[in-house]
Amino acid sequence: MSKGSVVVIDNGAGLCKAGFGGDRDPVAIVPNCVGKSPASKKWLVADELRAADTDVTSVSLRRPFDRGYLVNPELQREVWDRVIRTLLRVDPNHSSLLLVEPLFNPSSVQRVTDEIVFEDFGFRSLCVADSPSLVHLFEASRGHSHCHQTQCSLVVDCGFSFTHAAPVLQNFTLNYAVKRLDLGGKVLTNYLKELVSYRSVNVMDETLIIDHAKEKLCFVSLDVSRDLRLARTLAFNYPVDSIVQSTETCLEMTRSAPGSRVYSRRGGKQNPFKCTYVLPDGIEHTKGYVKDFDEAQRYLSLPYETLPTVSGQKEELTLSPSNLEKPEQRMKVDLLQNEFTLTNERFLVPEMLFHPADLGLAECIVRAVNSCHPLLHPIPYESILLTGGSTLFPRFVVRLKMELRPLVPGDYQVKITSQEDPILGIWRGGSLLAWSPDFEPMCVSKSDYEELGSTRCRRRFFR
Numbered sequence: 351m352s353k354g355s356v357v358v359i360d361n362g363a364g365l366c367k368a369g370f371g372g373d374r375d376p377v378a379i380v381p382n383c384v385g386k387s388p389a390s391k392k393w394l395v396a397d398e399l400r401a402a403d404t405d406v407t408s409v410s411l412r413r414p415f416d417r418g419y420l421v422n423p424e425l426q427r428e429v430w431d432r433v434i435r436t437l438l439r440v441d442p443n444h445s446s447l448l449l450v451e452p453l454f455n456p457s458s459v460q461r462v463t464d465e466i467v468f469e470d471f472g473f474r475s476l477c478v479a480d481s482p483s484l485v486h487l488f489e490a491s492r493g494h495s496h497c498h499q500t501q502c503s504l505v506v507d508c509g510f511s512f513t514h515a516a517p518v519l520q521n522f523t524l525n526y527a528v529k530r531l532d533l534g535g536k537v538l539t540n541y542l543k544e545l546v547s548y549r550s551v552n553v554m555d556e557t558l559i560i561d562h563a564k565e566k567l568c569f570v571s572l573d574v575s576r577d578l579r580l581a582r583t584l585a586f587n588y589p590v591d592s593i594v595q596s597t598e599t600c601l602e603m604t605r606s607a608p609g610s611r612v613y614s615r616r617g618g619k620q621n622p623f624k625c626t627y628v629l630p631d632g633i634e635h636t637k638g639y640v641k642d643f644d645e646a647q648r649y650l651s652l653p654y655e656t657l658p659t660v661s662g663q664k665e666e667l668t669l670s671p672s673n674l675e676k677p678e679q680r681m682k683v684d685l686l687q688n689e690f691t692l693t694n695e696r697f698l699v700p701e702m703l704f705h706p707a708d709l710g711l712a713e714c715i716v717r718a719v720n721s722c723h724p725l726l727h728p729i730p731y732e733s734i735l736l737t738g739g740s741t742l743f744p745r746f747v748v749r750l751k752m753e754l755r756p757l758v759p760g761d762y763q764v765k766i767t768s769q770e771d772p773i774l775g776i777w778r779g780g781s782l783l784a785w786s787p788d789f790e791p792m793c794v795s796k797s798d799y800e801e802l803g804s805t806r807c808r809r810r811f812f813r
Contacts, residue, residue: 356784357440357473359433360450360481360777361426363415364510364535364739366396367777368433371448371784376777378437382429385409385558395432399558405636406558407629418452418511418534423462427470434471442471446793448784449478450776453514453528457805464804468796475793477784478811481507482516482523484779485737485769491782496733496765504730506715507776508703508740510535513711515718517730527721531714533706535740539564542699550690556629559638563627563692564699566640569650569744571697572752574705580649581623581694622649623696628689641689650744700743704753712753728762736768737775 356371362382369376380396387409394404414426434440447467451460460478467473482505490497497503501520507513513531517524539561546553546560553560571577625646630636640646703711719730736747747766758764769775783789794807 356446356448357434357438358448358777358780358784360780362510363413363418366429366433367774368438369777369781371781373781374778375774378433380433382415383411383413384425384428385411396429397437403636405630405632407632408555409558411557415511419456420459420463423466427466442473445473446475447473448780449476450481450484450780451478453480453516460808461804464799468799473796475795477789477793479780479783480523481776482518483521484776484783485735486518487521488775488779488782489735500729502726502729503733503735504715504719505735505737508534508738515715517718517722524722527718529714529718531709531711533703538699538702538740541702542695545695546690559629562638567625567627567646567692568696568699570700570746570749572745572749574701577697578694621693623693624691626689626691631688703740704749711750712757715754716757731758731762732765734766736766737772739773741768741772
């Protein structure tokens, strides 16, 4: 196929990435949703939400996906129409489509998707692929030694709705071994909204703003108990145990003093985690931004072994009455506040991926490998590929290896590779597949769809 004749769409629940087969980067990376501000009656679609003059304050969002699967075809059709006809400017009647779908997509959703592709847009052919196989294909093509030699890898996709650990063998995803963690970027954003709203300013309606703050300021802690000691929360007067109930550290802290709230006693200026995020004012700036990037990077620039304190000695948490907030202080809120400060929320939000209520990310990976044939067990651990926006948190790779190493047999090697761009890695694999000579025989043509129907055509994709 000629370059530009194949449209590649990685249709994620959070972002829709679209472009042409054979290109390195997509033409459009847009929110897969529509939104409307309280001051406007017009719904903004996809890229319009990211326009420079768009005020994102209190924008109401509607998404075609819910919990990782398509639930609103009409809304998805509207987003695709904007992407295909306005941003890509292609005629579907003369183009093929490579579509990346979620793993275990229900058959009812597959039928609706085929209807949109062939009947509404009129694409001449369709090929459906899953994200793990495309990530493996792209990394193998880049010379990733282990992927290329063994043709086996374990793809960890931390997406918008959930996280998958999927073994891939010879470009085929082993569906029977895939394990899922019901946590993704959406849950982390909602968690951060709750934390900020609890002790600072109500941001429960500010999804786009808090999502941006999460991406810019959150990071993965390498030692949660140590970092909690460093998190000096006196300046903000809120209980640590209300935030970290799911972590073992908090459980130990509350057991040591039943019925009490745990506070640290250091001031805010010396807090290495402290950073400030400024909310849009709708006049001078319509987007939120980090007030001081140097301040935000202060802790990440410290060596892991360093434990900074005011006096040079390790300071323990205290339950001193002088540290407890008074009721009148707790109720005092500045309604004109246009910024909020983050401290230990920065690492407690990503911590949910490693220590949720039941199964953590490391345990999810081990279960996925153990579901494979015993002869394969050592191989995936040597080629763990990370993709998805949530893997972009600083220190994510280091922490995952620290969590994984004790769970893996000692004679197995553990090698974790983060993609060059985890957000675009899946799309780039699709672009590579669409440009290969094997692509056209993999497609289902429009005439095949009209003659055989969706169910029989889908058998070609081995899904």
